[in-house]
Amino acid sequence: MNKLHTIGFFILLCSAFAKAQLVQTSQADSLMLKSIYDYSLTESKSYEWLDYLSNNIGGRLSGSIQAQRAVEYTEKEIAKFASRTELQSVMVPKWTRGTPEFAYIQLNDFSTINVNVCALGGSIPTREAGIKAGVVEVTSLEQLAQIGRKEIEGKIVFYNRPMDPTKIQTFEAYGGCVDQRYSGAEEAGKYGAVGVIVRSMNLRLDDYPHTGSMSYGDLDVENYIPAAAISTNDAEKLHTYLSLDKNLQFFLKQDCTVWGDVESYNVIGEIKGTKYPNEVIIVGGHLDSWDLGDGSHDDGAGVVQSMQVLETLKKLDYQPLRTIRVVLFMNEENGLKGAREYAKQAKAKSENHIFALESDAGGFSPRGFSFDATEDQMKVVHSWKKLFKPYLIHYFEKGGSGADVGPLKDSGTVLAGLRPDSQRYFDFHHAANDTFDAVNKRELELGAATMTSLIYLFDQYGVVDNSMD
Known part of the structure; x- marks a missing residue:
């Protein structure tokens, strides 16, 4: 065999090996997503957590006793599967409805x-x-x-x-x-x-x-x-x-x-990364809610889905490459003080947030995600669409992410928001009928599984770059 034939054969061999690796990787990812969905639909604690938040604590307007009880409850639950928890102090406005x-x-x-x-x-x-x-x-x-x-x-x-x-x-x-x-x-x-x-x-x-x-x-x-x-x-x-x-x-x-500002907290829990611990991925929702209902869709659903991401990965014995952090933000509804304080402290600590996912659109059937990302980053995201097809997740578009992860944009973080079916969301939004009975258990769990799957993929493959267009 002459030299040219030898080189050609080597290139073909490398190409075949690369394709085999891609197939093997895709199969491994498919199996992981299957495990995530199976666990979420059979052993998830998200509905149980939401039941407690909604029916034992109720509406959680920032500065209220109920908001403080929610802080204490969620931190206690997150500590069961996180390697570290933190209550991050933040001053929030207090307003009460009265009679x-x-x-x-x-x-x-x-x-x-x-x-x-x-x-x-x-x-x-x-x-x-x-x-x-x-x-x-x-x-x-x-x-x-x-x-x-x-x-x-x-x-x-x-x-x-x-x-x-x-x-x-x-x-x-x-x-x-x-x-x-x-x-x-x-x-x-x-x-x-x-x-x-x-x-x-x-x-x-x-x-x-x-x-x-x-x-x-x-x-x-x-x-x-x-x-x-x-x-x-x-x-x-x-x-x-x-x-x-x-x-x-x-x-x-x-x-x-209208009262003065009072102290409250963002609730934070994380699992430390094994290979790139200084690269941080966050998932979260806002812990506060309006006082008319019990805030089950807005945003109790996002809170428990975000908690479920870490709990699922822990129970599946997944060892993340990067640090995965759940953040339950306080005061999204009437001030966004929690989100701004989190971003401020992250900047002061020089933390490298590569990806941030928010759930704040209700606990309805998930349809996909919207991303605040570059075109190159979107190409990577679109390459994952086939993995979500079996779960009827099809929406992967550039667009908005969420109010609480928004302050991280200046640091170059890729941002995303879970996009459930939104046709009924505003029937309940900020009203007295936003209660636990309005949330479907299976839809809630499907949303948690979809979020966990995306977090897993970003943890496995990172991002193309960490600078926005």
């Missing part, structure tokens, strides 16, 4: 129709006797300028822009109208309004008002006004009555209180 809100529409014949409302998080209360005023209906913040102070002063502004039902991505529909909830009181206060009522962020018609964070921005304190959400059914009702009688009155009474 239940009350509201009604008063018609020109003095008859009244009670309506379902709830104070928005961060709102001031009404005076003790409540407020009663005429109503100005708008569908945008910009419309206030068109109407002018003369028509708005002394009245209640009713923001009635619904979520767009034509948006298949329901979070896009949410983003298209949440400005009226967050900034509605700030803008209406500039024109002398005495209060605001905001249509709930909900795609269906029901009687549940949905709370959420709001801000007074740079408004002078003397111009702060009470802000409340109204259920979608009652928003429709108020709109109809206003079309018949522009002079009707609306009564609102709420008893909420």
Whole structure:
């Protein structure tokens, strides 16, 4: 055999060997994912943990006793399978709802129709006797300028822009109208309004008002006004009555209180990497929730799924190459203080976070992930799609990740968010029906398995680079 033939044969042999290695690696990964899903669907503790968080602790608004109990409970459970746990101190805002809100529409014949409302998080209360005023209906913040102070002063502004039902991505529909909830009181206060009522962020018609964070921005304190959400059914009702009688009155009474900041904690647990311990992979959700329900979907599901990632890997006797860390963030709902504190301390310690995965879209059937990553990194992710096909996971797209992992972006970390089916999520989001019975055990466990599988793959193969486009 001449020299050229020898070289050619060697190249073919190397190529065949490389292909065999790839097949072997793919088979090993497939078997690992099968083990992860099998364990999650038969021995997972996620549903049990969620049951306790929801039914024994309840709504976990930051600064509350319930939030502190959740910190203590989750840290105790994580310690059973993590090599290290930590309670990371963070100062968070405290706001309490007080006695239940009350509201009604008063018609020109003095008859009244009670309506379902709830104070928005961060709102001031009404005076003790409540407020009663005429109503100005708008569908945008910009419309206030068109109407002018003369028509708005002394009245209640009713923001009635619904979520767009034509948006298949329901979070896009949410983003298209949440400005009226967050900034509605700030803008209406500039024109002398005495209060605001905001249509709930909900795609269906029901009687549940949905709370959420709001801000007074740079408004002078003397111009702060009470802000409340109204259920979608009652928003429709108020709109109809206003079309018949522009002079009707609306009564609102709420008893909420804005307190100073108090100490709380991010809950952290990790399994140390065996080969690259200084490369950190995190998975997490936010431990706080609103107070109307028990926060099972938002974000109890994300909390227990993230805990389950570490517990599953531990029980399968998987030895991670990189340090895998679960982080349960405090104060996502009304401040994001926990996420910012975690990123701040990570930077101060010069920690190298290569990947961060968040679950904060409910405990529904997983569909895949969205990634904040470079094109080269996405090519690697797309090469894993075939591994997820047997589990009906198909969505691997560039896009947003999550609010709590977002502050890590500046460090060049690849970010991702679990994307469950979102069509029913806003039926429960920030409302009193976000309770344990609304979560399906199998769907919750499938989400945990899907997250664990992605964490495993990033641990095995790392990232193409650690710098973003």
